[in-house]
Amino acid sequence: MKKEIKTLDTSTEEKIKEAARTVFHKKGFAATRTRDIAEEAGINLALLNYYFRSKEKLFNIIILETVTGFVQNMSMVLNDGRTTIEKKVEQIASNYIDFITKEPNIPIFMLSEMRNNASGLAEKLPIKQIVLNSIFFKQHQEAVAKGKITEPDPLHFLMNLLGLTVFPFLAKPLLQTVNGMNDAEFSKMMQERKKLIPVWIKAMMKAK
Amino acid sequence: MKKEIKTLDTSTEEKIKEAARTVFHKKGFAATRTRDIAEEAGINLALLNYYFRSKEKLFNIIILETVTGFVQNMSMVLNDGRTTIEKKVEQIASNYIDFITKEPNIPIFMLSEMRNNASGLAEKLPIKQIVLNSIFFKQHQEAVAKGKITEPDPLHFLMNLLGLTVFPFLAKPLLQTVNGMNDAEFSKMMQERKKLIPVWIKAMMKAK
DNA sequence: TCAAAATTTAATCATTTGATTAAAACGTTT
DNA sequence: AAACGTTTTAATCAAATGATTAAATTTTGA
Structure with a gap:
């Protein structure tokens, strides 16, 4: 048969x-x-080295794929010319809550492995391009110009959105023991946040 | 005999x-x-085992002290009967931004070590008590009753506050390479957030 | 079918790593 | 100073760990 x-x-x-x-x-x-x-x-065990040479090389492949997948989702949403900025917030919150619910280890994995930037990963990612050249960036600038958004730095905007979306997953181990929260309750809470986060972001960005 | x-x-x-x-x-x-x-x-090297028996025992001492220190700060603020809930938000944002600026490794350290809760750490912490018996908890209930806060769950409130405060430090490695942000700029941004976060939280909590 | 190539396996290697030991050095008490 | 307990050191151990090797097995292609 074909080997490929x-x-x-x-x-x-x-x-x-x-x-x-x-x-x-x-x-x-x-x-x-x-x-x-x-x-x-x-x-x-030997097959690992046969196919990937070393633990480190295998790791670099995995983390690059993981981070790329994580960023790609946002990139798609940020560059959709058909959606308003409000809709983008909804989509990002919703997409990431679904995504991280399926892969709950990814946020802490990414952040902890990047803490010393050992793999030089960040350089390989065109995130700056993604944000600065995005439709979202232009929409944000317009909204600031029209006075619909108070804070002029889009970095705050994205960091707030990601913080509100991702942080609960990072804190989950704490919540589970401290609050006695089980998986079902946590999941329910995150589903609520799909609707709450866009409302909150909207209110925040108008505040001054 | 004596060595105290x-x-x-x-x-x-x-x-x-x-x-x-x-x-x-x-x-x-x-x-x-x-x-x-x-x-x-x-x-x-032998002195490490002489004084602390094992790497693991030494680690358990360190992480317990670290997390206790982290929580203690919040506990003090949440239980201050003389401050309003708005003032508490200001203090927590300000205190933690200062604290983590001095010890930037602590958030990712705590969260990543707790991911599998190997040290059974969460059980040793009376965080649930701290939150549920706190002055803050009562103030939050009152504010909800009076319609000043829309979301009834204080957990969302605290998670949002911590997310907005802590998440930027977690994302710092990304920001530094992606955004070309240096330490001084990051520090300046976090100082801005000391003022922004209370404004944002206030707006969020009234939103519906 | 059969030889060459690719894949898989068991055994083994060289380091690294957490921990221990026995002796030396130091300090305190008598 | 001598005796005793405490602290420190250098040497070493056993297990863990990433990686390699040589042989066995399977697959491929003529």
Whole structure:
């Protein structure tokens, strides 16, 4: 048969990547053992080095994919010319709450691995372009000019939106023990926030 | 026999704790080597085990102190009967921005180490008590009753406040490369947020 | 079919790492 | 000073860990 498209889903290489993603996301680079990944993938340890040379190289592939996926979503929304700025806020809040609900380890994984920027990751990401050249950026400028938004720096805007959206997931371990909150309750709370965050952002941005 | 008070500031035990705090905060438990701590403290490696038995026991002491310190500040503010809820928001934003500016590694350290709650830390903290029995909690209930605050759950209130305050520090590595922001600019931005966050929170809480 | 190439496996290596030990150095008490 | 307890040091240990190797097995292509 063709060797290229031979059920890539279950190829050894893909199994290792999938396992690496799972373990790295959950435990981070330093706490992850290559043997953990091999076991999770159900493969011989040596295959990890056979396909990816080293733990570090495998990690760099995973984190680049993870961060790219995270940013891409926002990029799409920010560059949609058909939606208002209000609608963009709704979409970002809603999309990220759904996304992080499915992959709850991603925010703390990304932020903790970037803390010393060891992988030089940030340089590889065109986030600045994404924001500064975005339709959102222009819409924000217009809204400021028209006095509909008080704070002129779009950075505050995006940071507030992401903070309100992402921070609860980061604080979840605390909430669960401290507040006795279970997964269902947390999930319900985040669903509420899909509607609350756009309302809050709107109110904040008009405030002065 | 006697050894109680002999310049505790520079005692070996204290030097090790201080070094451990520095290294653990910066790199996290898994990435920290006991030799890193010994070197930072300028002591022989064996002394770490002599005074603290194991890396893990030393870590548990450090993280408990760190989180306690972090929570204590909020507890004081939330239980001050002489301040309004608006003033409490100002104080928490201001205190934490100052605190984290001095110790920028603490938020990501706390959150990433709690992600699997390995140290069973959350159980040791009386945060639930702190919030539910606080003066703030009663003031919040009153404000809701009087219609001054729309959202009835004080959890949203505190999570929003902390999210707006802490999240920028977590995202700092991104901002620095992506936005080309240097330390001085970041610091200036956070000083602005001391004034902005109370205004924003006030507007958010009235929104509906 | 069969030889070459690719993949997989078990065994092993060299370091790293947390921890311990025995002896030396230091300080206190008598 | 001598005896005793405490602190510090250098050396070492055992387990863990990332990586490699050589052989076995499977797949590919003529």
